[in-house]
Amino acid sequence: MSRPPKARNKALLAYCELLRRDGERATTIDAVAARAELSKGGVLYHFPSKEALAEAALEEFRLSCEQDLASMAEAAEGPARHYVRTSWTSGSDLDTYYIAMLRLAQSSWQPAVEALEWVHQAWLELIQEEVGDRYAAEAIMLIGEGLYHHSSMPGEWSRGTFARSVEHLLELVDHLKRS
Amino acid sequence: MSRPPKARNKALLAYCELLRRDGERATTIDAVAARAELSKGGVLYHFPSKEALAEAALEEFRLSCEQDLASMAEAAEGPARHYVRTSWTSGSDLDTYYIAMLRLAQSSWQPAVEALEWVHQAWLELIQEEVGDRYAAEAIMLIGEGLYHHSSMPGEWSRGTFARSVEHLLELVDHLKRS
DNA sequence: GTCTATATGGGGATAGAC
DNA sequence: GTCTATCCCCATATAGAC
8 A cells, every 4th residue: 555656647647638739659768757857767666667657557447437337326426427527528537537548559469458438338238227328328428428539639629519518418317317 | 654563562562561560669660571481671662762662651541541431421321330341340441551551540640640630520520411410420420430449459358259249330320319 | 776878779861873 | 562671769678876
């Protein structure tokens, strides 16, 4: 339970933010070091290889997922609304790590692919338990996924277009729950 | 109207397929050459730089989009259904180039970001003209986007989960059109 | 724990043979 | 039009000073 040193967390966060903003190619150890205000050697002290950074992000992702699944299951508004509402980036830890996992999965990094499949499955099951209908649950999840992907896209269009949509999409979720 | 040589097309296709399957990092000129069964020099004859490959993909993307927008506007089933139905990968040219643009945009390649914003806007407008309600149109588009992103994800879960969902999602589209 | 070298490999791109 | 050979840079990783 030793709390990890600050520099380590800064480097890991910088790694995830760079993956999101600039992609895998630009996410070099140099870039991570610069963003975390460390030297390359400093980063490599905490993460002996680049894959170690990915593995650490994966671990944090798993932890965030477990917390998220718990609050989703407990949410007063219900799992479906909770899921869609938090799909529009709030800057939470889960967002950060989720987008990082998406980028890693898109490079066919198998551990990320598997972790995403696991959490997608879990989300879908929670939503389906609430709304009953399988395909309504899938529709709700796809809407959330769409929001997630747009929220991670560079450029202003996505932000401007969907910023005021979440409330309306939540009404649609309520509607799908009833029918 | 000179038809471009076969080798050029093979290289461009290989580039897009690699972007989709392995990501930007792994999409090296070497890898493109190997997949297209050419030498590195052969690829670099047709595309003098790596950016030239991206630009060629962008150009093909624009052409595919114009065709797609035209058939969407004319579709007997209406734009919304057409959009969702074709979001679940059919292996069309548009799919190939769209996913390539997604990957390039995710690396913050500005021309790809702008091209995607343009076509998203155009899709959304066509759908909104049909369904009337702004937020119903957004929901339909997000469902399509969600399908697109899942269809481009490595691993079997997405394919297995949504393969039989499209018909049901289309019913939901009809429902949204009416309400 | 963090830094500055430095070795090594690979990717992008050029030159020139065929 | 396509190939091979080569150069150069940059990213990863190591060694060792502080």
